[in-house]
Amino acid sequence: MPFTKPLPSYLVQRYHGWKATTYDENKSWYRRLADEGQRPRAMVISCCDSRVHVTAIFGADQGEFFIHRNIANLVPPYEPDGDHHGTSAAVEYAVTALKVAHIVVLGHSNCGGVQGCMDMCTGHAPQLEEKTSFVGRWMDILRPGYEMVKDIEDPQERVRALEKRSVVTSMENLMSFPFVKDAVDAGELTLHGLWNDIGEGGLEQFDGTEFVAI
Amino acid sequence: MPFTKPLPSYLVQRYHGWKATTYDENKSWYRRLADEGQRPRAMVISCCDSRVHVTAIFGADQGEFFIHRNIANLVPPYEPDGDHHGTSAAVEYAVTALKVAHIVVLGHSNCGGVQGCMDMCTGHAPQLEEKTSFVGRWMDILRPGYEMVKDIEDPQERVRALEKRSVVTSMENLMSFPFVKDAVDAGELTLHGLWNDIGEGGLEQFDGTEFVAI
Amino acid sequence: MPFTKPLPSYLVQRYHGWKATTYDENKSWYRRLADEGQRPRAMVISCCDSRVHVTAIFGADQGEFFIHRNIANLVPPYEPDGDHHGTSAAVEYAVTALKVAHIVVLGHSNCGGVQGCMDMCTGHAPQLEEKTSFVGRWMDILRPGYEMVKDIEDPQERVRALEKRSVVTSMENLMSFPFVKDAVDAGELTLHGLWNDIGEGGLEQFDGTEFVAI
Amino acid sequence: MPFTKPLPSYLVQRYHGWKATTYDENKSWYRRLADEGQRPRAMVISCCDSRVHVTAIFGADQGEFFIHRNIANLVPPYEPDGDHHGTSAAVEYAVTALKVAHIVVLGHSNCGGVQGCMDMCTGHAPQLEEKTSFVGRWMDILRPGYEMVKDIEDPQERVRALEKRSVVTSMENLMSFPFVKDAVDAGELTLHGLWNDIGEGGLEQFDGTEFVAI
Numbered sequence: 001m002p003f004t005k006p007l008p009s010y011l012v013q014r015y016h017g018w019k020a021t022t023y024d025e026n027k028s029w030y031r032r033l034a035d036e037g038q039r040p041r042a043m044v045i046s047c048c049d050s051r052v053h054v055t056a057i058f059g060a061d062q063g064e065f066f067i068h069r070n071i072a073n074l075v076p077p078y079e080p081d082g083d084h085h086g087t088s089a090a091v092e093y094a095v096t097a098l099k100v101a102h103i104v105v106l107g108h109s110n111c112g113g114v115q116g117c118m119d120m121c122t123g124h125a126p127q128l129e130e131k132t133s134f135v136g137r138w139m140d141i142l143r144p145g146y147e148m149v150k151d152i153e154d155p156q157e158r159v160r161a162l163e164k165r166s167v168v169t170s171m172e173n174l175m176s177f178p179f180v181k182d183a184v185d186a187g188e189l190t191l192h193g194l195w196n197d198i199g200e201g202g203l204e205q206f207d208g209t210e211f212v213a214i
Numbered sequence: 215m216p217f218t219k220p221l222p223s224y225l226v227q228r229y230h231g232w233k234a235t236t237y238d239e240n241k242s243w244y245r246r247l248a249d250e251g252q253r254p255r256a257m258v259i260s261c262c263d264s265r266v267h268v269t270a271i272f273g274a275d276q277g278e279f280f281i282h283r284n285i286a287n288l289v290p291p292y293e294p295d296g297d298h299h300g301t302s303a304a305v306e307y308a309v310t311a312l313k314v315a316h317i318v319v320l321g322h323s324n325c326g327g328v329q330g331c332m333d334m335c336t337g338h339a340p341q342l343e344e345k346t347s348f349v350g351r352w353m354d355i356l357r358p359g360y361e362m363v364k365d366i367e368d369p370q371e372r373v374r375a376l377e378k379r380s381v382v383t384s385m386e387n388l389m390s391f392p393f394v395k396d397a398v399d400a401g402e403l404t405l406h407g408l409w410n411d412i413g414e415g416g417l418e419q420f421d422g423t424e425f426v427a428i
Numbered sequence: 429m430p431f432t433k434p435l436p437s438y439l440v441q442r443y444h445g446w447k448a449t450t451y452d453e454n455k456s457w458y459r460r461l462a463d464e465g466q467r468p469r470a471m472v473i474s475c476c477d478s479r480v481h482v483t484a485i486f487g488a489d490q491g492e493f494f495i496h497r498n499i500a501n502l503v504p505p506y507e508p509d510g511d512h513h514g515t516s517a518a519v520e521y522a523v524t525a526l527k528v529a530h531i532v533v534l535g536h537s538n539c540g541g542v543q544g545c546m547d548m549c550t551g552h553a554p555q556l557e558e559k560t561s562f563v564g565r566w567m568d569i570l571r572p573g574y575e576m577v578k579d580i581e582d583p584q585e586r587v588r589a590l591e592k593r594s595v596v597t598s599m600e601n602l603m604s605f606p607f608v609k610d611a612v613d614a615g616e617l618t619l620h621g622l623w624n625d626i627g628e629g630g631l632e633q634f635d636g637t638e639f640v641a642i
Numbered sequence: 643m644p645f646t647k648p649l650p651s652y653l654v655q656r657y658h659g660w661k662a663t664t665y666d667e668n669k670s671w672y673r674r675l676a677d678e679g680q681r682p683r684a685m686v687i688s689c690c691d692s693r694v695h696v697t698a699i700f701g702a703d704q705g706e707f708f709i710h711r712n713i714a715n716l717v718p719p720y721e722p723d724g725d726h727h728g729t730s731a732a733v734e735y736a737v738t739a740l741k742v743a744h745i746v747v748l749g750h751s752n753c754g755g756v757q758g759c760m761d762m763c764t765g766h767a768p769q770l771e772e773k774t775s776f777v778g779r780w781m782d783i784l785r786p787g788y789e790m791v792k793d794i795e796d797p798q799e800r801v802r803a804l805e806k807r808s809v810v811t812s813m814e815n816l817m818s819f820p821f822v823k824d825a826v827d828a829g830e831l832t833l834h835g836l837w838n839d840i841g842e843g844g845l846e847q848f849d850g851t852e853f854v855a856i
Contacts, residue, residue: 003404015428019415021434027829028743028832034413036681050280051247053269055267058229068284083351085348086300087284089348089351094262099674102670112307131295137298138300141298189670190219190667198247199244201244214229222667230445233449235444432834435847443845458840461841476708476710476732476736478706480704483695484660486660490695496690496712498728498731499728504726512718512783514716514780516780517777518690520776525777559723561734562727562731563739565726567731569726599646625676628676629660629661631657636646642649
């Protein structure tokens with residue numbers, strides 16, 4: 001297979017640094033996690049964006065959070081049609097196998113995926129409308145959200161509102177999964193919506209009506 | 215929306231701690247990342263598992279890696295059918311919009327998703343065969359990999375082999391995306407396959423034929 | 429001393445976060461506590477169990493409670509034989525030096541120490557009977573309590589009864605210390621017995637005869 | 643039993659506040675901890691002092707740390723004589739039953755127990771020399787530490803040095819327990835020594851030779 005290449009040496013070097021320090025100081029814990037399995041308290045659904053590090057923000061170490069990351073932290077509606085659904089599989093595994101106590105949906109500012117959705121919905125990104133555009137078809141999940149924010153005049157405010165809609169849309173779609181709704185109704189699972197301002201380091205929380213700084 | 219709850223207070227406390235230290239010490243960089251956009255050098259595709267922290271292993275900071283995490287670090291084959299494909303969208307965005315130089319697929323030991331696939335393929339998990347099982351349908355991506363390892367007698371060796379097949383399968387499927395293949399052929403993108411031994415802190419690299427320790 | 433290791437880095441990070449927030453916001457109080465000494469209103473005797481946080485349950489801040497934690501929140505009988513008695517020393521310091529107004533003994537559900545005592549007393553844990561078993565010898569304090577609950581048929585009810593006996597036994601043993609009895613008789617000290625249901629978040633109080641929900 | 647009294651109403655009120663908020667928001671996690679048992683990553687041995695809150699300093703929530711608290715965070719030497727040894731029982735349970743990965747000994751400034759030991763060793767506290775003094779007999783554990791610091795001239799420096807000796811003495815005594823030594827030698831357990839400056843919020847770490855700020 002000619003397409004595989006050796007890892008860049010700066011990453012090899014960093015790995016050996018981690019192995020000699022963090023791993024070495026914590027190896028009994030890591031071995032136990034390997035032997036006994038993970039027991040994370042929460043699932044986090046966040047964006048692939050390189051600027052969003054939920055483990056840093058929450059001082060988390062190995063074993064604490066089960067983390068799914070996709071474009072724009074979206075959860076599609078429940079659709080058990082026999083196809084591959086990576087996000088739905090992650091949610092199913094977290095709730096039914098790991099029995100996490102919390103699902104945290106973490107949105108963020110300056111989200112390229114959300115901006116793409118805005119461009120697409122306002123007619124400025126015809127290429128995203130094509131059937132073959134994976135990003136476009138993925139961002140279709142957020143189209144109903146666009147309808148709710150399209151009348152906001154200020155463009156920056158409008159895109160922030162859409163970023164926050166991506167969090168609420170995901171929470172609403174989560175509730176369309178029977179096993180999520182059952183766990184929430186039984187008091188076994190709570191949902192939490194957050195939005196992170198990357199530049200300012202801010203964190204806002206959805207209180208059921210709006211996002212408020214925590 | 216009555217199902218949303220305030221964030222557990224220990225996480226609120228930890229966030230404020232991060233804000234006052236890590237954020238405060240790096241805010242000019244975070245602001246620049248927010249203003250100018252991300253420019254990650256690599257995309258990493260890893261598992262949701264709480265025990266796998268690619269940022270820790272590679273000492274990564276905000277802005278370095280565009281990270282997609284799903285069950286068993288799988289990439290499905292190219293299938294532009296107009297449906298939602300979260301993984302394919304993430305790959306498309308990383309390669310065509312962000313123009314990352316590397317894609318790293320990071321598998322790991324003790325993977326619950328891979329174990330589920332093994333159970334399903336050997337007839338020990340009929341519930342995963344149901345059409346409505348998102349985990350089962352997602353792990354279908356790895357079924358061809360099972361065929362390649364099923365004759366290994368030692369059960370632990372067999373499941374490790376399947377964990378590594380999940381990495382190679384993803385790399386092969388990545389090459390089925392025209393924009394990935396074009397970028398690889400043009401020398402603009404390299405693919406890397408890794409497997410992390412959680413308990414031992416080991417890291418092995420796919421050299422085109424087998425996995426060797428780095 | 430080669431066995432000492434650096435603190436795991438996630439804890440270092442969290443400490444710096446606490447220092448920059450909670451400490452910084454309260455430093456005049458902490459400095460005064462350091463300069464003038466502590467003046468806690470109550471001593472709490474609770475279990476080492478990671479699931480029992482008396483400071484959380486009672487919203488306590490620094491300076492409020494003098495807290496002794498041991499296996500199964502036990503106080504041994506008064507025995508001034510010149511040996512090391514950590515629990516008796518803590519009680520003596522709290523009552524005679526700090527002159528606390530209350531001693532709260534806080535038991536809890538799902539207590540591993542109490543379960544061990546039950547196993548030992550019913551002959552299911554011979555290893556705990558060995559002279560060298562510190563846990564076994566410590567749980568000897570609760571043996572008389574076992575005699576009082578052994579006829580309860582339902583195993584779960586029986587162990588709950590023993591958990592509550594551990595609280596009452598400790599209160600009775602506290603009264604065997606002359607300085608405790610004198611302070612109680614003089615109206616300078618009151619004793620309180622509590623039992624916390626971890627899963628349900630319940631709290632029951634000993635009223636001299638039985639435990640009732642508060 | 644006439645000596646038991648109802649809990650002060652301000653504590654009853656705070657409990658109900660905790661139940662309605664923190665408990666309610668986290669009850670699925672607390673229920674799971676109750677059902678499945680605790681799996682703390684570390685044991686912490688700290689002082690009863692009301693000014694030392696390890697959970698606050700490290701942003702810890704229920705389930706993270708198994709905490710033993712006694713006067714001056716002391717561990718006595720291994721002495722399996724069949725008597726009640728609360729500290730040794732807690733260490734035995736943490737290491738052999740819970741298999742914690744770390745033991746953290748946390749000392750602190752302005753420690754009344756250590757000051758008492760200093761007074762006793764310098765002949766200023768004859769009452770602590772009496773056989774019936776539980777505090778005196780408990781602080782005997784630290785007498786060898788006094789010998790190592792007695793030549794420091796500045797009284798405040800001398801008592802700080804003794805506070806830090808209490809941490810190192812405990813670590814050395816921990817190593818006298820066969821099951822601790824075995825776990826350390828096998829790489830399954832690491833020991834960590836810390837000293838907290840209450841007034842300044844500082845934290846220093848023992849590096850095998852001296853304490854350095856972290």
